[in-house]
Amino acid sequence: MDSRTSSDLDARAIAGEALAAIDAARQIPLFSDRDPAFDIERAYAVTAELRRLRTARGERQIGRKIGFTNRDMWEKFNVSAPVWGDMYDTTVQNLPTPGTLSLSRFVEPRIEPEIVFKLSADIGPGLDEAEMLRAIEWVAHGFEIVQSIYPGWRFRGVDTIAANGVHGALLIGRPHPVAALGTANVAETLALFDVTLSCDGKIIDQGKGSNVLGGPLSALRHLTEILASDSVNPPLRAGEIITTGTLTLAFPVSAGQTWTSEIKGLPLDGLTLTFT
Numbered sequence: 001m002d003s004r005t006s007s008d009l010d011a012r013a014i015a016g017e018a019l020a021a022i023d024a025a026r027q028i029p030l031f032s033d034r035d036p037a038f039d040i041e042r043a044y045a046v047t048a049e050l051r052r053l054r055t056a057r058g059e060r061q062i063g064r065k066i067g068f069t070n071r072d073m074w075e076k077f078n079v080s081a082p083v084w085g086d087m088y089d090t091t092v093q094n095l096p097t098p099g100t101l102s103l104s105r106f107v108e109p110r111i112e113p114e115i116v117f118k119l120s121a122d123i124g125p126g127l128d129e130a131e132m133l134r135a136i137e138w139v140a141h142g143f144e145i146v147q148s149i150y151p152g153w154r155f156r157g158v159d160t161i162a163a164n165g166v167h168g169a170l171l172i173g174r175p176h177p178v179a180a181l182g183t184a185n186v187a188e189t190l191a192l193f194d195v196t197l198s199c200d201g202k203i204i205d206q207g208k209g210s211n212v213l214g215g216p217l218s219a220l221r222h223l224t225e226i227l228a229s230d231s232v233n234p235p236l237r238a239g240e241i242i243t244t245g246t247l248t249l250a251f252p253v254s255a256g257q258t259w260t261s262e263i264k265g266l267p268l269d270g271l272t273l274t275f276t
Helices: 011-024 040-056 129-134 157-162 186-192 216-228
Strands: 061-067 083-088 092-094 099-101 110-119 136-146 167-172 194-199 202-208 241-246 258-264 272-275
Touching: 011 040, 011 157, 040 061, 040 083, 040 157, 061 167, 061 216, 083 157, 083 167, 099 167, 110 167, 110 194, 110 216, 129 136, 129 186, 129 216, 136 241, 136 258, 167 241, 186 216, 216 241
Parallel strands: 061 241, 092 167, 099 272
Antiparallel strands: 061 083, 110 136, 110 241, 136 167, 194 202, 194 258, 258 272
């Protein structure tokens, strides 16, 4: 006999509803409002179910996004810890600069400038910085487009997980091998560089590598630790693309705008993206 109360929602039902909302670019009520017992363990079971549904229809999981690594966003968005979600061959693309992107498939989209890694080896918890760097094939700068299937960007952490970490798309600039960063202390350089985010020529925000849990490598390490205690989702594998969280606040975007980024302190290309 099923002992759950009528308010309980199982992972398959939540994943099906969340994916339908993502596909239709529409918004739905919070799962945590409908089921007060909805917790992080169950939310990551939804992640696994979302991956099953998406791969069953032909999408290919190619990486992970780490979200809310910037603590400046926690109070604003009612979360208290980083989250992660899967990325797919349908959500990740290279970004020629200048480039364009249609917003028609997103709901309440926002832009986030991020540092992106591609792994050359499987990784898990307990690695030091040198070992992690040896497992990274390349580093790039990218824009992640995040979205909210919950009205007004109001949610709890478990709701963001159930919405695939609010991932919409990742647009990746030119990759560079780790050696091209040109410093003996790459981890420190990744933490200390600066980024400027502008819209239509006006500076909107500025950030730095240390905004993401002290640096992009720290964010990557945090993800390995989360996955080490996850019984339903796989550890990080060679070939996966990992985007490490926004270096600034996340800002609403609309058609007709052109957003640019400039990086100082790292030999990575700035990006230009116009929304249609």
